[in-house]
Amino acid sequence: MAAELSTPARQVLIALMVRAERVSNPDLRKAYRIEITKAVREELAAAGLLVFEKGPRNAIFHELTDRGWARARREFRCPPPERVSGAWLLHYATLRHLAGLLDRTDRQIADVFTEPDRGPGTGTGTGSIEDRILDAYRELAEKPGDLVGLVALRQRLTGVDRTDQDRALAGLDRRREIHLDPDPARHELTPDAHDAAILIGGEAKHLITIGRP
Structure with missing residues (x-):
């Protein structure tokens, strides 16, 4: 059930899925205007959904585990968190449609999100x-x-x-x-x-x- 994670944790889960790579808070703020707080980091790590480590200049880099990817896939069918903005309601409506497409075409989540998204204006891939x-x-x-x-x-x-x-x-x-x-x-x-x-x-x-x- 969606209630097993807090709203900020669910939002971070989606952001890391879309980003599809190791990412730091400065990257997340630049791309999506969100960041992973210590409380959310510990919540997701304790659930085995995220791993993190310190990188250059003591920046903390985050990445989904295989269990995290599976949990992110469940978000496609979950109702949106309570008391979120209209943009998030539209986002979850889009995920529901995407879930239907993946099911009909027998595609996996990796087929959609393993090409990293660098955010707006950052190039066309690797x-x-x-x-x-x-x-x-x-x-x-x-x-x-x-x-x-x-x-x-x-x-x-x-x-x-x-x-x-x-x-x-x-x-x-x-x-x-x-x-x-x-x-x-x-x-x-x-x-x-x-x-x-x-x-x-x-x-x-x-x-x-x-x-x-």
């Missing part, structure tokens, strides 16, 4: 960066399924902002087009290899693989 990631892997790997260090892969992405790299990697991993894994010999990694890691679900991932060996 397709070209994703292509460069896939190309870089093919250049570095001897065969499909080989493990390649992110430190080597990032060296092939010259001119691409680190944030955009992380966004593209996370999207590819979420869609299972690539697999990101931690290095089992983390104590042997160089500082550059540690720095090149990406945090997914609160865990540092140092390696990328595509396909089967």
Whole structure:
């Protein structure tokens, strides 16, 4: 039932679903004029719906867990929270129509929201960066399924902002087009290899693989 979460928590759940990536409060304020308070962060984390971690300049980055994505999908059929603005009423009406479309076409929520939304006026997605990631892997790997260090892969992405790299990697991993894994010999990694890691679900991932060996 919708009552299991507070109204602010439900709104944050929807925002993180639409955003479809690790996101900080400054990003959320810029894109949607909302932010994740400590109380809401703890509410969602306690329910296993959200993970968070500190990033550069002590900014806190948030991302939905698999359970969070499933709970966000339930919002499509939930009544809107009480005492919200007309914009949120329209939003939930739209979600109900979208739920019907997904059911009729046998589509999944990932088909709609795994391409990150950066908010108004922020570009058209990460397709070209994703292509460069896939190309870089093919250049570095001897065969499909080989493990390649992110430190080597990032060296092939010259001119691409680190944030955009992380966004593209996370999207590819979420869609299972690539697999990101931690290095089992983390104590042997160089500082550059540690720095090149990406945090997914609160865990540092140092390696990328595509396909089967």
